[in-house]
Amino acid sequence: MAKSTTYLTNSKCKDCINYPNCIMSLLNNNEQNIASKYKTTNKYKKGQAIFNEGFTPYSFYCILKGNVKLSRIGGEKIQILRFAKSGDIIGYRSLIADENYSTTAIAISDTTVCSLPKNIFLDELIYNSELSLKMLKQFAVELKQADELIINLTQKAGVKRIAETLIKIKDFYGQNDKTNALNISFSRNEIASIACVSTESCIRMLAELKKQGVINLVNREIQINDFPKLKIIANSK
Amino acid sequence: MAKSTTYLTNSKCKDCINYPNCIMSLLNNNEQNIASKYKTTNKYKKGQAIFNEGFTPYSFYCILKGNVKLSRIGGEKIQILRFAKSGDIIGYRSLIADENYSTTAIAISDTTVCSLPKNIFLDELIYNSELSLKMLKQFAVELKQADELIINLTQKAGVKRIAETLIKIKDFYGQNDKTNALNISFSRNEIASIACVSTESCIRMLAELKKQGVINLVNREIQINDFPKLKIIANSK
DNA sequence: TAAAAAATATGATATAAATCATGTTGTTAA
DNA sequence: TTAACAACATGATTTATATCATATTTTTTA
DSSP: OOOOEEEOOOOOGGGSTTTTTSGGGGOOHHHHHHHHHHOEEEEEOTTOEEEOTTSOOOEEEEEEESEEEEEEEETTEEEEEEEEETTOEESHHHHHHTSOOSSEEEESSOEEEEEEEHHHHHHHHHHOHHHHHHHHHHHHHHHHHHHHHHHHHHHSOHHHHHHHHHHHHHHHHOBOTTTOBBSSOOOHHHHHHHHTSOHHHHHHHHHHHHHTTSEEEETTEEEESOHHHHHHHHHOO | OOOOEEEOOOOOGGGSTTTTTSGGGGSOHHHHHHHHHHOEEEEEOTTOEEEOTTSOOOEEEEEEESEEEEEEEETTEEEEEEEEETTOEESHHHHHHTSOOSSEEEESSOEEEEEEEHHHHHHHHHHOHHHHHHHHHHHHHHHHHHHHHHHHHHHSOHHHHHHHHHHHHHHHHOBOTTTOBBSSOOOHHHHHHHHTSOHHHHHHHHHHHHHTTSEEEETTEEEESOHHHHHHHHHOO
């Protein structure tokens, strides 16, 4: 896979399209000056890795524009664990834990990412309590979500996990108002890796949901027809 | 289940048996004074809940002495997610996320817990950057562990998960030097809830490990004879 | 625009582990 | 010290879903 393209810019967070939603909007003027001085901006094509499991982290990443999946390998199979989109941050867990990356981040659409050197970010955490508190909250929510994923993946039947997965994608990335198609399209194999089923089972389960009239499958694209029913399926015993 | 017994003490963290290992050792003199003024100490019998999933949190908890399991219900089954012991803190996730408890904490041996009112703890987080940074690190490690649990529970075969569970208990709570028995004993049903298998399967798999000479089952007590082999089993494909 | 490759689809079979059933052992309480 | 109960144990059966096999469709590339 080709290397990402690097762009050097001096733009500040307060002028970013994600301001004030991005967590880095909490930097004060001085911190923003430092950040803009040291940050680089990189473009990743769909499918390119931003960082890889097992590698040493040197940077903190902000998604300027685009979408990312975070996954982890366990022997043979890949498990997709969570997602990120414009304005989200990635790669901070390893920096804060002072460990190598425990997940792999891959662009699921063409994605532009701002990178900040490790120590600049860690310094900001020390001196900006608003930032560190926001980070604490981010972790607290993520930890709950990880716990929920454990319960969902281990205690729900396959079709329910597929339903849950479609809900997750719709809630996070949205859907087309007219066609009801999911804004970000995943292959059957990817959906399987989110729901933790085999690709074949995933295909069968999607077919089952289609048969029940909950979704529509048009040219590999998934349209959610009956979102309430999808929720009922995902949450039923 | 009977209510916990409450004791009021004015002792400070710096005089605690867990000093300086407990994260609260990072409080400065003034903060320790405030903490000692507002904190209460409670004793929980084995099996008693310290807090329950779904309830609103009002306190931050430090385990003065004892052991705790953190679990979560998913429909029918209970999944044990992690453990805590003397010097560990619990209940902070919900406080920081400003959400109800997402897990239940139950004493797995007689346990004494210090409680600090929610706002005292949250204030300390704001003003003590050393504390908030340590909390960030705690979250970062816990999040990785949650991710690892996802992979282990969804991708490893039952026996391997049982082996993994025994390793986890041994590493976290230790084992008796002479008998090789685990320091904290769990019922078969609890081990099943950690490894995410049925109780019957858990029993069968323990029997299998015994047959292989890796462990010994004496009066419901589990002794680890061959730890290296247990690790090999847990990590083999 | 044909050929190759990748993704989707579907049927048949295998399998790990849950569930159900019943029995045994160990612990608690009358 | 026996009865009652809970925990542990083991066999038989069922079930969900993975795996294997083979098509079909769509996309990519030569």
